[in-house]
Amino acid sequence: MKNNGNDRQLAGPVPAPAYSFAVLTLSDKGSRGEREDTSGPYLVERLTREGYVLQSYAIIPDQLPVIVDALIALVDRQAVDLIVTTGGTGVAPTDVTPEAMLQIIDKEVPGMAEAMRAESLRKTPHAMLSRGKVGIRGQTLIVNLPGSLKAARENIEVVLPVLPHALEKIGGGTADCAS
Template identity: 65%
Template sequence: MSSYTCAVLTTSDKGSRGEREDTSGPALRQLLAEQGFTVAGHALVPDRIEEIRQAVLAWVDRDQIDLIVITGGTGLSPSDVTPEATRTLLDREIPGMAEAMRAASLLKTKNAMLSRGLVGTRGRSLIINLPGSRKAALENLEVLLPVLPHALEKIQGSTRDCQP
C-alpha cells in the first residue's frame, strides 16, 4: 500500500459550467484511494491554461502533494490545452510513462495515437495527464499503477537500488 498523497484535477469547459457530469475525476479518486493513496484534493476547472496551472501549482508548491493526476484536455480539440499547461510546469518529462499509456491504449483503440498527454515531475511531485473519458482515464492510470510507488520514491530522493 502507498503512503503518498494525491490530487485529481478535471479539466472540462462543459463540466465547469454544469453542463456535463464529471465521471472520470471521482472514478480516479476512488481507484487511487483503493491503491492506498490519500486523496488530498480535487477540483474541476475549465480548459484554460492559467486555471490548470494555478490548481497544479497550489497542490505542488504550496501543499506538496506527491501525485497530481489531470483528466481531460489531452486530445486535438482547440480547447484541449492540458499538455500545454502542464509542460510549462515540469522540471523533467518522463516520456516512457506517457508512451506506455499510449501503447496500451493503442491495443484497444486506434484513437490512442491522438492523445497528447504528458507525464513529468515538478520538484518532488509527479504530474500525469490522462484522457477525459472515465474508461480511458482509468485504463491509462492502471498501466502506471505498478510503477507509481517506485517512481515517487525515486522522485523524492531515495537512493535505494532499483530492483528488476
C-alpha cells in the first residue's frame, strides 16, 4: 500500500503515565518540630526527578492509629499510586510502621523489602534490625524506608528500577514481567 503522507508514525515510544506519589515521614520529634526532616524532602526531590507527581508530603507522629489513618486516607480517599514512608521501621518501642502496614495492606511484596535489606546489609550489620515492609492496598504500592537520610537514599535506589513496572501491574497492566 502506498503511503500518501497522511499516515503518521510515532516519533519514539509512548511516554509512561505520570504516577502520583506521597511521602510520609513518621517521627514524633519531627511532627513536633523538634527535629528537621531530611529524608522526606530528599525522597520528594528524588521521586519528582524520576517523573513521579507529588500529591502529598507530611510529617506525622510515630503512633499506630495516626499512621493507619494517614495511609488509608492517601489510598482510599486520595487514590495515590505510590506511598513512600520514612521512619518507624526499626526495633524501638515507638517503631510501629510495620504493624500499621499489616493492618491496612491487601498483599505484601516481600521481594522488594528483602532486596532493600540485602543491599543495606552490604553496608551495615544494623540492616538486620530493619522491619520495613512493602505492600499493596487497592491499586497503591506502599514502600517503607528507614528514617535516616543515608538509609532512605540507599533503599530508594534499590527499588526505583522496578517501581514503574510494579505500578503498571498493580494498576491492571498486562505486560509480561520478563526482563
